[in-house]
Every structure is written in C-alpha cells, then in structure tokens.
Amino acid sequence: MKFMQNIYPGKSIQLLAVCILFFTATQAQLSISSKISVYNIIDYGAVGDGKISNTAAIQKAINDCHKHGGGTIVIPAGSFITGTVRLFSNMNLYLEAGAILTGSTQNNDYLYQKDFGFSGPGAGIKTGILVAHHEQNISISGQGIVTGNGTSFMYMDSLQYGMDFAPKYTRQKDNYMNPKYGRDDGPVLWKGTYEERPGVMFIFSDCKNITIRDIRLEESPNWTIAFLNSEDIKINGISILNNMNIPNSDGIDMYDSKNITISNCNIQAGDDAIAVVSSSNITASNCILHSRSSGIRIGYNVFNHNNSGNLLFNNISIYDSNRGIGIYQRQKGDMENMVFSNITISTRLHSGQWWGHGEPIHISSVPGLGSKETGCIRHVRFSNIIASSESGILVYAASGGLIDDISFDNITLSIKQSSLAEGYGGNFDLRPTNDIALGIFEHSIPAIYSENADNVFMKDVHINWAKGLPSYFTHSVECRNFESVIIDGLHENIGGKGRNKVSTLYLHKGKTSIVKGITSTDKNKRLVIKDDKG
Structure with missing residues (x-):
C-alpha cells in the first residue's frame, strides 16, 4: 500500500500540538469535575x-x-x-x-x-x-x-384579637373591628402556645x-x-x-x-413583605410585593437600638396591601439615607387586627413598648411614586427633631372609596406604642399629613379625590408644628362637589414655609390656610 506523502509537514506539528492541548484540557476538566x-x-x-x-x-x-x-x-x-x-x-x-x-x-x-x-x-x-x-x-x-405547611398550624376559621389599642380612642368606639364589617382578611389564630409554633x-x-x-x-x-x-x-x-x-x-x-x-x-x-431592621447597605429592585402589613417595612427595632441606613428601593410594585412603605422608629438608634423611587402602590383598609390603616406611605417616630424615647428618621427621598389608596400619607413624630429632611418629588396619590370606611376609617394607627392612646385613635385624614416633622419638601405633588368620600377626609396637604416646609407644585383634583370647606394646603404652627404653584379644580375654595394659633 502506498502512503500519500505529507506535503504540509508543518501542519502535522500544529495538529499534534492541538491534540496535546485538547487532551490536557480534557484531563484538567475531568480533574476539576471529580472535585x-x-x-x-x-x-x-x-x-x-x-x-x-x-x-x-x-x-x-x-x-x-x-x-x-x-x-x-x-x-x-x-x-x-x-x-x-x-x-x-x-x-x-x-x-x-x-x-x-x-x-x-x-x-x-x-x-x-x-x-x-x-x-x-x-x-x-x-x-x-x-x-x-x-x-x-x-x-x-x-x-x-x-x-x-403553614395552614396545619392555624385555626383557619378563627380570628386573632389583641389588646394593643383601646377602642374608646377610635372613631368607632366599641364598634371598631366589629365582625359585621368583615372577617375575610384575617389574621387567623395559631394552634397551641406561642412557644410551640x-x-x-x-x-x-x-x-x-x-x-x-x-x-x-x-x-x-x-x-x-x-x-x-x-x-x-x-x-x-x-x-x-x-x-x-x-x-x-x-x-x-x-x-x-x-x-x-x-x-x-x-x-x-x-x-411585611420586606423588612429591614438595624441594617445597612440594602438594595431591592424589580420586585412585586403583596402584604397584609407593609410591602416595605423599615424599623421597629424590637431587639436593639442599632442604626439603619443606606437603603435603596427602586422599580417596585406594591399591590392590594395594608401599607405600602412604612418607616417606624420605636426605640433609640437613628435611621437615615433612604431612597424610594419608581414605585407603584395600591393600598386599602383591612379588616381584623393587622397594624396599619391603608397608608401608601407611613413614617412615624414614637416611643414603642417599654421605651420612653426614640431615635431620628432623616434624609428620606420619595420620587416617581404613583399611589392609589383608601387612606393618606402619614408623617408623624411624638415631638420635634425626630423626623427631619423628608422629600416627595413627582408624587401622584389618588384617594378612593372603601367598603370598610364605616368600620375602620378615620383613624391613625401608630402601633406598637408605649402609650395605648396612640395605638389607634380618631383623626381626620388629609391626603398627606405631617406633624412634628422638620424640613419637609414637596415638588409636583398631584392629589386626586374620588367622589362621595366620607367627611373625615379633609385637606390635600396638612402640616403641623414644623421648622420648614417647602412646596413647589401641589395640584388637587377634588373629584366632585362638597370639598370646598377645606383648603388644598393647611399649615399650622410652623416657623418657615415657602409655597408656590398651588392649584385646585375647585375655583371657589381657599388654596392655602396658615394658622399659627395654638
């Protein structure tokens, strides 16, 4: 048999080198795989x-x-x-x-x-x-x-009741949380003792x-x-x-x-869907959240007095929830540097014992159980928020200096009707609190309410009111006891007749306020009321 002469001798050497490399790589891969x-x-x-x-x-x-x-x-x-x-x-x-x-x-x-x-x-x-x-x-x-296997440990037909509030302080008094207003939202009762769960x-x-x-x-x-x-x-x-x-x-x-x-x-x-307590350098993005409490919860600090900070939440959808975003200071320790952007929120009143009353955004600093003082909440930014809710945004501190530097930029909030308004509406909920009178208590509901918060900034805020809302809904924005409030663009759509007894913006006992660009679809109402009396 005659063998064909190799007319490309250099190629044979290259081919041999390739084969050696392939064999070596294969052996190395097998060695790695075996590990x-x-x-x-x-x-x-x-x-x-x-x-x-x-x-x-x-x-x-x-x-x-x-x-x-x-x-x-x-x-x-x-x-x-x-x-x-x-x-x-x-x-x-x-x-x-x-x-x-x-x-x-x-x-x-x-x-x-x-x-x-x-x-x-x-x-x-x-x-x-x-x-x-x-x-x-x-x-x-x-x-x-x-x-x-969660339902195996619950009495799914029995509701849980607690005593972290006093009915006498609510708008409904002893009729608050009456089962006739609904039982569908729970919370249900767990079997056995707390320790067995x-x-x-x-x-x-x-x-x-x-x-x-x-x-x-x-x-x-x-x-x-x-x-x-x-x-x-x-x-x-x-x-x-x-x-x-x-x-x-x-x-x-x-x-x-x-x-x-x-x-x-x-x-x-x-x-709570996502809860951050005494933690830092947290980012959450591109998430869909559904909660019986807060879609995003920052704080409570029930275990210690450590700080929280550098928190970023972006591109998030919160739907059919009790609260959208909640920032709660109940102990010592500061909470700062928080950014919430590009978020859609849909909240409603819920039946039962759940903390919260449908607020799309809730920020509060009050002493919690066993505490006499709290740390600060500061440097918080909300931007590009679209919210639909059966309640308003709440910013509340027990005293001045506890909430500082809060901004709302490009916010659209639509207030809608609720089937639970009679049984649960018209109250603020600050639980858990050391003072039971602050647990749940009767209060008018502005679209945005701020009390004892310093240096609040709002820009391009749009408030849409549904028709025929309960009378406990009042101003589009109400700010009380503040160091500084700056509002650049507040636009109100009243949604029908009957809201001209309240103002678009109500300011009470504040030191410095700069206001411009206030509009309302009701041409007969007062846009701004400043009341510096007690």
Whole structure:
C-alpha cells in the first residue's frame, strides 16, 4: 500500500500540538469535575412519597457533604417531609424541578433557636426548616419548592384579637373591628402556645456570603427568610407565596445585617413583605410585593437600638396591601439615607387586627413598648411614586427633631372609596406604642399629613379625590408644628362637589414655609390656610 506523502509537514506539528492541548484540557476538566461533590438525599435513605419524615436522611447527606469540605446537596423530584436541618459552609442546596421540600406538621420536629446558640428572629422561639449559624459560602437554588405547611398550624376559621389599642380612642368606639364589617382578611389564630409554633423557615445567623435564587417558597407558618447579624447576601428571582391570613408570615427579614441585594422577586406575605431592621447597605429592585402589613417595612427595632441606613428601593410594585412603605422608629438608634423611587402602590383598609390603616406611605417616630424615647428618621427621598389608596400619607413624630429632611418629588396619590370606611376609617394607627392612646385613635385624614416633622419638601405633588368620600377626609396637604416646609407644585383634583370647606394646603404652627404653584379644580375654595394659633 502506498502512503500519500505529507506535503504540509508543518501542519502535522500544529495538529499534534492541538491534540496535546485538547487532551490536557480534557484531563484538567475531568480533574476539576471529580472535585465537585454531589450528595443526593436519595442515596442517604430519603423517600419522596410525601408521607415519611426525611429529617435524618437529609441531615446525613448534609453532614457527609460538610465532612468532605462541601459540595452540592441534591433534592430530586418528589415530596420530602422534613423538620429542622442545619446547613454548613461551602455547600449548595439544589432543588431539582419537581422537588418539594415540605415542612413537617409535627411541632417536635422543629428545634429551638437556643440549640444553635442564638435567639430573636420570628414569632416564637423555635426554628423552621433550614438553619445556618456561623457559616459562609452557602447557596440555595434550583427549580423546586419549599413549603412550610403553614395552614396545619392555624385555626383557619378563627380570628386573632389583641389588646394593643383601646377602642374608646377610635372613631368607632366599641364598634371598631366589629365582625359585621368583615372577617375575610384575617389574621387567623395559631394552634397551641406561642412557644410551640414552628419558627422562621430559613434562618441565617452570623453568616456571610449567602445566595438564594430561583426557588419558590410557600405557606410559611412564620417568617419565611431571616438574616440575623449576617452580610454579603444575594437574593434573586425567588417567589414567596404565603397564605395572606397567617399572621407573622413575613417574606424577607433582615436584622443587624449589611450588604444585601434583593432583585426580581415576587413576595406575597401575611405580614411585611420586606423588612429591614438595624441594617445597612440594602438594595431591592424589580420586585412585586403583596402584604397584609407593609410591602416595605423599615424599623421597629424590637431587639436593639442599632442604626439603619443606606437603603435603596427602586422599580417596585406594591399591590392590594395594608401599607405600602412604612418607616417606624420605636426605640433609640437613628435611621437615615433612604431612597424610594419608581414605585407603584395600591393600598386599602383591612379588616381584623393587622397594624396599619391603608397608608401608601407611613413614617412615624414614637416611643414603642417599654421605651420612653426614640431615635431620628432623616434624609428620606420619595420620587416617581404613583399611589392609589383608601387612606393618606402619614408623617408623624411624638415631638420635634425626630423626623427631619423628608422629600416627595413627582408624587401622584389618588384617594378612593372603601367598603370598610364605616368600620375602620378615620383613624391613625401608630402601633406598637408605649402609650395605648396612640395605638389607634380618631383623626381626620388629609391626603398627606405631617406633624412634628422638620424640613419637609414637596415638588409636583398631584392629589386626586374620588367622589362621595366620607367627611373625615379633609385637606390635600396638612402640616403641623414644623421648622420648614417647602412646596413647589401641589395640584388637587377634588373629584366632585362638597370639598370646598377645606383648603388644598393647611399649615399650622410652623416657623418657615415657602409655597408656590398651588392649584385646585375647585375655583371657589381657599388654596392655602396658615394658622399659627395654638
């Protein structure tokens, strides 16, 4: 046989070099792949039949992963019941498509927070499904579902009632919160004692570099995700879909934490959707929020007196919620440098015990339970906000100097009718308060009300009033007891006859005011009233 002569000898050398490089790269890739450890919970005895408890099997897989330096724990397709399991550093919990990690319905399957060396987050003293304490480099991802079985721990036909207010101070007196006005919004009553209730579904305490993405969380019996004294956290593309009538079923809570980004999330919560307490360097964007309390909640500071600051919320939709954005100072510690931009808000009055009375934006600084003084709220910016509400924007401080430098730029607020106006309307709600008289109390409702807030700035504010509103609705803007108010463009659409007894802008006992560009569709009413008497 005659072999064809190679007429391109240089090409043979090049081809040989390419082959060597390819072989070397392939071997290197195989070497790298061999170092990526995968631990499927099925291999450790887990059964995805939705009946058998898999707590021990899942923890065994996690422990083996931890023993070998980390890797990926795989939850395959199937329904896996579990109690509390603990995650460790350098691992990814991956839920495959069709995987459902289901919280046990047995209270004894959930461990106590003290067993892990921390306390505080959530309603109660237990943990939920996943816990990490003093760990780092953890991710939870995939296309699967985690469900907390929340309704199993509730009396879904029984309403919860509390005594954090006195009916005698409300507009309705003893008729306030009468069931005849509705029961559909909850909150329902949990079974057993407060201490027996399962805790936060995911708790990260003293952790660093945490990522949660793409998964869906449902039916939490308590807060859904909580970060306590943790940092460098990324949450992207997750859905939280809780039963709206279960109390304390918050979406994402951050306590004493920093450097957190939340993006592209859909959160439905029977309490606050996103809550920031004593935390800093937080950004949330491109999220859809639905809440029985506040879509975005800053503050309360129930555990400590630490500061919060450098918070940015952008491109967010808050719908069918009790409150839209809430900033609450109830203890010592300052809250500052907050920006809220490009946000749509739809709020309404809710039946039941929920905190809030339909305010699209609520800012307040009053002493909370057991407190005699509070820190400051300052340097807050609202811009490009479109809101539809059954109540008004509230800015309220117990005394001067507690709220300072608040601006509203390009705000459109439409006040609409409410089916619950007779039973719940015409009140301010400042709970939780040290003075029960400030819990819920009768008050007129301007579209924007400010009291004891210094240096308030409004530009291009548009107020639209629906026809036939209750008489407790009054001025478009009312400011009392202020150092400085500057308004550049306030435009009122009265929505019909009968509102000419009140002014577009009412100023009371203020030191400095600069006002221009005030208009109203009612040509017969007074645009501005200044009252400096007591």
